[in-house]
Amino acid sequence: MREEIVKLLKKEGKLSEDAIDEIKQVNLGDFVNLVKEIGKKETEYINASEISKDLDTKYIGKEIFVFNEVSSTNTVARFLSDNGVENGTVVISEKQTNARGRSGKSWESPLGGIWLSIILTPDVDHSKLPLITLATGVAVAKTLEKSGVKNPEIKWPNDIMIGGKKVCGILTEATAKFNTIENVIIGVGIDSNLNIGDFPKEMQDGTTTLSIELQEKVQENELIKLFLKEFEEISELFNHEGYEEILKEWRKRSYSIGKIVEVRAPFNKNYDGYVVGIGKEGALIVEKIDGTLEKVISGECIIKN
Known part of the structure; x- marks a missing residue:
């Protein structure tokens, strides 16, 4: 994280080359105000004031930092979370140079997408x-x-x-203490107005964008505002232990249930199975070829049919 924050400060002219070696001996938290200052500067496409205008939420998005370019919004959000920002703070960037996904995957997120992270302090069991x-x-x-x-x-x-093509990915990262989650960074990337040609060739067939699906350009500030409202509603449901209602809404929209999948579990424990449902703790329930049921808590499920 230190290297990524230093790169941000250097790119924005807040650090000289001569100072970079010196701050290796300094508490990185001493630069939190500089990072906040950068996040409050006006940007070209994503506008914090437009998002905040008429945003009817209690705490999600009451503090918004928007950057022109960062390595990863999750990294910046983690830095701010470690240095005292409020629950519900949102970090947005117009571009990411080293966005992170599950299993350590990384990629560039160009202009034309919605790249944001939300900081939560849910205080629940891990x-x-x-x-x-x-x-x-x-x-x-x-x-x-x-x-x-x-x-x-x-x-x-x-x-x-x-329509069977990916339009959004989510990455959740948490810090826990004594089995209790202290804070959570939720990264969301939505392909809004991207050109499919901007994606690596191996991803193009399996990816779509909102502008393609809606056949018009998406107003990203308005979409972010709508998402923050929806997120707070589902977050409140979570905070009040409405887990079954969340699962009910998830099941209604499941792409995975009823599919034959290849489960790529940790430690190379791969197997094929049929997805029969989802458990109350969020694990995928897969029926293996031998008829036994397996709970998939982590790993990847590749749709085969």
């Missing part, structure tokens, strides 16, 4: 972390539905699909 990811998927799907997208679906655990 076993509830998978449900936070599922709840975020429901919030994204509801946002797309209200924006005119027909039948967005949620692929376990963290992708939003339209």
Whole structure:
């Protein structure tokens, strides 16, 4: 994280080359005000004041930092979270140079997408972390539905699909102490107005954008505002232990249930199976070829049919 924050400060002219070696001996938290200052500067495409205008939320998005370019919004959000920002703070960047995904995957996120992270302090048992990811998927799907997208679906655990093609990914990262989650960073990337040609060739067939699906340019500030409202509603449901209601909404939009999948579990324990449902803790329930049921808590599920 130190290197990424230093790069941000250097790019924005807040640090000289001569100072970079010196700050290796300094508490990185001493630069939090500089990072906040950068995040309050006016940017070209994503506008914090437009998002905040008439944003009817209690705490989500009451503090918004928007950057022109960062390595990863999750990294910046983690830095701010470690240095005292409020629950519900949102970090947005017009571009990411080293965005992170599950299993350590990374890529560049160019202009034309929505790249944001939300800081939460839910104070719940760490076993509830998978449900936070599922709840975020429901919030994204509801946002797309209200924006005119027909039948967005949620692929376990963290992708939003339209017509079998990915339009959004979610990455949840948590800090826990004594089995209790202290804070959570929820990264959301939505392909809004991107050109499919901007994606690596191996991703192009399996990816879509909102502008393609809606056949018009998406107003990103308005979409972010709508998402933050939906996210707070589902977050409040989570805070009041409405887990079954979250799972009900997730099941209604599931892309995974009823599919034959290849489960790529940790330690190379790969197997094929049929997805029969999702458990109350957020694990995918898969029936293996031998008829036994397996709970998939972590790993990846590749849709085969």
